[in-house]
Amino acid sequence: MLTPAPTRSRDATATRSAILASAREAFARSGYDGAGVREIAGGAGVTAMMVNRYFGSKEALYAEVLDQIFGGPRILTEALIHAPDAARILAEAVVDMTAAGAPQLDGFVIPLRSASNPRALEIARDRIEANHQADVAGALTGPGARERAGLILAVVAGLQSMRQTVEISSLVDADRDELIRQLAGIFSGLIAG
Amino acid sequence: MLTPAPTRSRDATATRSAILASAREAFARSGYDGAGVREIAGGAGVTAMMVNRYFGSKEALYAEVLDQIFGGPRILTEALIHAPDAARILAEAVVDMTAAGAPQLDGFVIPLRSASNPRALEIARDRIEANHQADVAGALTGPGARERAGLILAVVAGLQSMRQTVEISSLVDADRDELIRQLAGIFSGLIAG
């Protein structure tokens, strides 16, 4: 019972997490409606039926992907605790994570790309409210902290949308430092109140 | 040949624009993938085939919807020309147009809700770049006007996403004046440079 995993080709937990990882990529790339179960399963090297075997349904898989993402490190709030110049640190983080390359901020990409599906939207809303929104609001002080937290999320989401999804040129090939400078100004105002 | 339209039930141009209007609503509600041709046609009181007859394909219809929207009044730039306090006027306009009720800013809602489809995304990108982006950048002066214009679009898009699509509570039931105040601060910095 304690065989330490001797290169077995039939590993349930490995398959499960392979599907989860593939789904995360696929959802980030194409959104809920755009990613097919066969495509997701193919990316994990298995058949489409495995999705239903391990997760019950595509919708449940989507929910678990979001749970995994929001269970991970809180990227926004981590930047907010760096006391004096939290605005600049946050700006740098956001600009780099919304750059052309790999999207690490898929907690936003996935919900935004899935906005054509009401059910997917609902699932994402719950997670965002319970995690990002609550965390950011908790890191702020003063009056209107909740509104300001929401605005920070909105700015991040908008930047993400415009840089990685719509890909408007002025933001895609913008100067990194200039972008950081402008964003730091925005965040500074929202953090201070 | 000059019958002035005596309540005829078979009017080509009327049907065409009925489909266009229904498509605009449907796309704003469900995005490109979420809105079916039968649903769109039904909203116009006709059969699904009329879509292909009048527009060739669903994709072409989508493009024409966006053309109609971006051919209309430039809402953002109109606010930007009000010289001294353009920031506040813009903030008010944006907050009101992203309120819970009717979405008048569908030039953003539709592309954002259609982000699961690569082709729809591409079509929207062209329009946004050629219209909004160019207009806003033209209304700004000083260095980095292009980046700042892009950021204004990003902020508007993010607010729209979070208030009308994801519907996070902190922004949905936020105090209007407080929201305007914060946004005016953001826009002020972006307009001035």
Next chain:
DNA sequence: CCCGTTTGTCTACAATTGTAGAATAAGAAT
């Protein structure tokens, strides 16, 4: 060595999708 459980695939189905072609009906022209 063999049996039972787990892990996986195969075939298939019902629904929905966008779209095509033929058939119909309504209006205008003669």
Next chain:
DNA sequence: ATTCTTATTCTACAATTGTAGACAAACGGG
């Protein structure tokens, strides 16, 4: 009134979707 044009619908098809059930194969314990 009859023909011609044009707007509209009907039927249908091929593809894709998520999902279900039966079957096959690999593993582990006896």
